[in-house]
Amino acid sequence: MDDTADLLIEARWIVPVEPAGVTLEEHTVVLSGERILALLPRDEARRRHPAARTLALTEHVLFPGFVNLHAHAAMSLMRGIADDLPLMRWLQEAIWPTEGRHVSAAFVRDGTLLAAAEMLRGGTTTCNDMYFYPDAAADAFDQAGMRAVLGAVVLDFPTPYASGADDCLRKGLAARDRWRDHPRIGFTLAPHAPYTVSDDALQRVASLAAEIEVPIHIHIHETAQEIGDSLTQHGTRPLARLERLGLPGANFIGVHAVHLDATDIDLLAHHGCSVAHCPTSNMKLASGIAPVDALLKRGINVGLGTDGAASNNRLDMFTEMRHAALLAKVATLDATAVPAHTALRMATLNGAAALGMTDRIGSIEPGKLADLCAVRLGTPETLPCFDPVSHLVNVAGREHVTHVWVDGELRIEESKSLLHTSDRELLRLIAVWQTKLVT
Numbered sequence: 127m128d129d130t131a132d133l134l135i136e137a138r139w140i141v142p143v144e145p146a147g148v149t150l151e152e153h154t155v156v157l158s159g160e161r162i163l164a165l166l167p168r169d170e171a172r173r174r175h176p177a178a179r180t181l182a183l184t185e186h187v188l189f190p191g192f193v194n195l196h197a198h199a200a201m202s203l204m205r206g207i208a209d210d211l212p213l214m215r216w217l218q219e220a221i222w223p224t225e226g227r228h229v230s231a232a233f234v235r236d237g238t239l240l241a242a243a244e245m246l247r248g249g250t251t252t253c254n255d256m257y258f259y260p261d262a263a264a265d266a267f268d269q270a271g272m273r274a275v276l277g278a279v280v281l282d283f284p285t286p287y288a289s290g291a292d293d294c295l296r297k298g299l300a301a302r303d304r305w306r307d308h309p310r311i312g313f314t315l316a317p318h319a320p321y322t323v324s325d326d327a328l329q330r331v332a333s334l335a336a337e338i339e340v341p342i343h344i345h346i347h348e349t350a351q352e353i354g355d356s357l358t359q360h361g362t363r364p365l366a367r368l369e370r371l372g373l374p375g376a377n378f379i380g381v382h383a384v385h386l387d388a389t390d391i392d393l394l395a396h397h398g399c400s401v402a403h404c405p406t407s408n409m410k411l412a413s414g415i416a417p418v419d420a421l422l423k424r425g426i427n428v429g430l431g432t433d434g435a436a437s438n439n440r441l442d443m444f445t446e447m448r449h450a451a452l453l454a455k456v457a458t459l460d461a462t463a464v465p466a467h468t469a470l471r472m473a474t475l476n477g478a479a480a481l482g483m484t485d486r487i488g489s490i491e492p493g494k495l496a497d498l499c500a501v502r503l504g505t506p507e508t509l510p511c512f513d514p515v516s517h518l519v520n521v522a523g524r525e526h527v528t529h530v531w532v533d534g535e536l537r538i539e540e541s542k543s544l545l546h547t548s549d550r551e552l553l554r555l556i557a558v559w560q561t562k563l564v565t
């Protein structure tokens with residue numbers, strides 16, 4: 127690594143997330159190109175690196191960019207089209223028919239540009255996405271300058287994207303090949319859910335994921351109906367069926383994981399699986415409350431996701447942290463469940479861990495990539511501030527984000543987007559889609 131310092135970011139507070147529980151005052155993050163060179167007391171950084179540019183964030187907290195561990199970015203074009211429905215009616219009566227009529231590579235590219243703009247403005251620097259046309263989504267994330275992990279989705283029925291599971295895998299692997307050397311784009315295998323993918327296809331996913339060394343990203347145990355249907359159709363709970371087919375392992379990201387009994391939790395812990403907790407989506411679709419406190423106490427890695435904007439209806443990791451913390455307290459009747467520093471770790475380092483990326487992102491440590499977010503805590507509604515981590519979860523929101531870096535590149539400056547696609551052009555694109563979707 128080149129050790130020429132380019133930029134000194136001096137902040138009132140720095141929360142590196144690792145080591146856990148540490149908040150540094152009057153420190154500096156030293157950047158060299160796309161990497162973090164050092165984390166030093168302010169005066170020492172100035173002394174050691176007198177030639178570097180300096181950015182003084184005098185009333186801000188600096189922390190690692192959020193890792194959104196589960197999203198369907200392009201669904202932002204369907205924000206608000208189907209509120210107040212439970213999951214299966216939401217999918218079958220509203221979402222799948224709309225997807226059937228409108229989803230195309232252009233839809234995914236434009237919808238993902240919209241989502242990336244929203245996520246970056248809210249401090250999210252990495253998105254673990256799952257949607258049709260991952261190649262088009264990768265294009266959009268690349269253009270926005272975000273880091274993304276795209277799911278090579280697998281569904282066992284025909285969609286506008288593919289004729290079935292084999293076609294999905296062929297297209298997903300081709301997309302992965304095209305993006306193989308890109309520094310900010312990665313891939314997972316993403317079977318949609320146990321109830322939409324056959325045993326044969328799931329087995330193929332398990333062996334392929336081991337062969338090409340990518341994570342498996344799948345919705346699991348989202349509703350009580352999913353468990354009941356699986357027992358009727360397969361004679362087992364969904365996770366037990368996936369275990370029989372060889373899917374759970376350290377590379378397994380189970381999304382939602384709401385309806386878990388003791389054997390399910392044992393299984394997740396035994397195989398070293400991760401869970402993507404989506405508290406807002408789980409509340410909005412009335413799916414239930416995931417037993418996050420119990421999962422964390424069993425040592426299971428739990429990250430946070432927004433799900434898509436059609437079931438949330440925002441892509442806002444501040445909201446997810448707050449909902450995760452509050453839901454855990456109300457579910458356990460224990461006010462100590464999911465304290466603020468745990469919620470922040472779930473939204474950053476735990477997401478990176480689920481994706482196998484802790485060597486690169488998720489915390490502010492020398493050698494890691496400079497994916498960073500600054501939040502201003504100097505406004506009347508954020509003062510006084512005794513603990514900036516408590517404020518990030520309980521007080522601040524995405525409206526307080528001022529600066530966001532991805533790979534050391536400034537993407538949001540003084541709350542203004544520096545995106546490749548101008549705000550005006552993006553709004554024009556979205557207006558065209560809105561008209562199409564209602565006709």
Ligand SMILES: CSC[C@H]1O[C@@H](n2cnc3c(O)ncnc32)[C@H](O)[C@@H]1O
Nearest residue numbers: 198221256257258279318345433434
């Ligand atoms: C295979 S692409 C993604 C597919 O999943 C649908 N979807 C979005 N949110 C959820 C959810 O919470 N549970 C299950 N399926 C979901 C989306 O509409 C696409 O069809």
Ligand SMILES: [Zn+2]
Nearest residue numbers: 198345433434
């Ligand atoms: Zn989802």
